[in-house]
Amino acid sequence: MARVELPESRLRLRKRRRRVRLTIVFALGMLLLLSGALGLTYLPALQISAVQVSGAQTVSSSTVEVFVRARLMGSYAYILPKTNIFLYPKRSIARALVAAYPQFASVDVHAVDFHTIAVAIVEREPRALWCSDNCYLMDENGVVYGEAPVFSVPVYTAYQGTTTGERLPKQFLAPGEFLPLSALVDAIAQKIPGEHLQAVEVDAQSDVQMHFVGGFIVRFALRDEGGDVFERFTLALQSAPFKDKPLSGFEYLDLRFGDKLYYKEK
Structure with missing residues (x-):
């Protein structure tokens, strides 16, 4: 059987070869372009x-x-x-x-x-100490970030309570809670300059206890507004029996129950 190659078949072959050549040229061009770009990344x-x-x-x-x-x-x-x-x-x-x-x-x-x-x-700037077995520096946002040095005299207020995180930095209280708490603690401590604050404890129920060196304790709820707590404390100091007796003569003053104040004398 004889075979005759038609002109159309030769035309398709030429087109195919042209596409192959163009593909090779394009690939070589892209390779050169990428090589040039890569070389630019190493320019001194x-x-x-x-x-x-x-x-x-x-x-x-x-x-x-x-x-x-x-x-x-x-x-x-x-x-x-x-x-x-x-x-x-x-x-x-x-x-x-x-x-x-x-x-x-x-x-x-x-x-x-x-x-x-x-x-x-x-x-971070140290704002207070967080203490458990050892004491650590804590910033104004309640972030515990580094072991504290041993101070010859108290420099920062020591706080106690649970933290989140297994390693430093850890978070004491929820973000945004520590700064107003520390401001309230400072305000209460400054209101009674004759008493020296020893530590501040926040328990699992979010109740706060301020422990003073003489044994006196101020209790309040973390959830309460700081201004309300401070007002109750100020009114308590102006009322009997606190105005007639030093705070060292009391075991505690409890401010957790609104307008009702509870206390216990020694």
Whole structure:
């Protein structure tokens, strides 16, 4: 049987070959483009060579710099360098610093120029102590973040109660509860300067007990408005028998029941 190749078949063959050639050219072009882009990520002018640290107080700037440089080593998928100013892992660096140093309240990492990044740190300020077996520093938001030094004289008010979290930083009370509580505790303590506050305990029922050195205890509910509690306490001091007898002569004053005040004398 004889075979005749029609002109249309030769035309389709030429088109197929042309498509193959175009595909190869396109693939080579994309490969060259990607290679060029990859090469740009390794340009010395775009590599991070300096790390500026500010705001660190309890940790040396050099320690923070070493920490950051360790996280700039290596590459993404063994291809893209982490030292490139446009590709460096700034968010993961900030998260890692906060996790490694609980005393850091916040960390901001940003580029200064094409070869320098800045690490701006805000450290927590101690507002009180949280004590269990040992005492730890606690900031104004109730975040327990670091072991406290031994003070020769009392510097901060000591609080006791449960915290959330297995390791530092831990949270004492719900966020937003500690600051108004500490303000109320300070106001009550300043109202009776002759009595020295020893510790403040918050139990599982959210009842607060202020323990004074002389044995006197002030009780109130955490859920009550601070202004109302302070007003009840002030009125109690102005009423019999408190106005005629020192507080050291009482075991406790209970402010948890609205206008009804309960107390016990020694």
